[in-house]
Amino acid sequence: NAGVTQTPKFRVLKTGQSMTLLCAQDMNHEYMYWYRQDPGMGLRLIHYSVGEGTTAKGEVPDGYNVSRLKKQNFLLGLESAAPSQTSVYFCASSTLTGTANYGYTFGSGTRLTVV
Amino acid sequence: EDQVTQSPEALRLQEGESSSLNCSYTVSGLRGLFWYRQDPGKGPEFLFTLYSAGEEKEKERLKATLTKKESFLHITAPKPEDSATYLCAVQARNSGYALNFGKGTSLLVTP
Numbered sequence: 497n498a499g500v501t502q503t504p505k506f507r508v509l510k511t512g513q514s515m516t517l518l519c520a521q522d523m524n525h526e527y528m529y530w531y532r533q534d535p536g537m538g539l540r541l542i543h544y545s546v547g548e549g550t551t552a553k554g555e556v557p558d559g560y561n562v563s564r565l566k567k568q569n570f571l572l573g574l575e576s577a578a579p580s581q582t583s584v585y586f587c588a589s590s591t592l593t594g595t596a597n598y599g600y601t602f603g604s605g606t607r608l609t610v611v
Numbered sequence: 612e613d614q615v616t617q618s619p620e621a622l623r624l625q626e627g628e629s630s631s632l633n634c635s636y637t638v639s640g641l642r643g644l645f646w647y648r649q650d651p652g653k654g655p656e657f658l659f660t661l662y663s664a665g666e667e668k669e670k671e672r673l674k675a676t677l678t679k680k681e682s683f684l685h686i687t688a689p690k691p692e693d694s695a696t697y698l699c700a701v702q703a704r705n706s707g708y709a710l711n712f713g714k715g716t717s718l719l720v721t722p
Contacts (some may be wrong), residue, residue, distance in 0.1 A: 527708050530710060536714065538712045539712040541709050541710075541711075552695050586654050590708065590710065599657030599660055600645070601657070601658075602647075603654050604652075605652075605653070
């Protein structure tokens with residue numbers, strides 16, 4: 497049981513380049529989330545999805561787009577990367593009924609540097 | 612606006628020296644309060660969910676408690692392997708099930 501898998505683990509981009517971060521979960525969870533973690537800022541929600549084909553904005557959505565075409569995958573896209581998007585990105589998934597015992601399951605993160 | 616404040620920012624303990632971490636919160640309708648542990652270079656690892664004031668949960672040397680305004684994570688007789696960053700998060704009833712995190716407490720336990 498792999499849980500939540502994020503690819504890639506590390507990436508360096510030049511300003512203006514685009515990329516897609518992939519999150520895959522094998523737990524049949526309905527809900528999926530993208531967070532970014534910056535020193536002194538904690539984890540901040542970028543976008544989330546409550547089901548296949550649905551997405552919603554979180555606290556810091558500007559500069560990012562997401563898609564959830566399949567239940568098990570949640571993609572985070574950067575159309576034109578900026579140095580301010582240098583961060584560690586975490587994907588998480590959850591179910592409503594399983595939250596009490598299992599919480600949200602996080603991936604191991606993608607460390608992105610924009611130069 | 613929902614707010615989560617953790618204190619202290621950093622804590623250094625000797626092995627066996629018990630202490631508590633604090634998480635103060637303001638939220639418009641609490642659905643749940645979560646505690647996570649995060650090791651360097653890794654994603655957060657789930658510890659507890661608390662739902663109502665007065666509730667307590669335990670796991671090994673950790674015990675989490677909840678009041679209407681704050682939660683405490685009590686660490687009894689810590690060991691060096693308990694060193695990590697501990698994150699608190701709240702889930703509001705109108706949040707779409709997303710978590711709002713505090714900035715964390717970095718705990719170092721020395722032998």
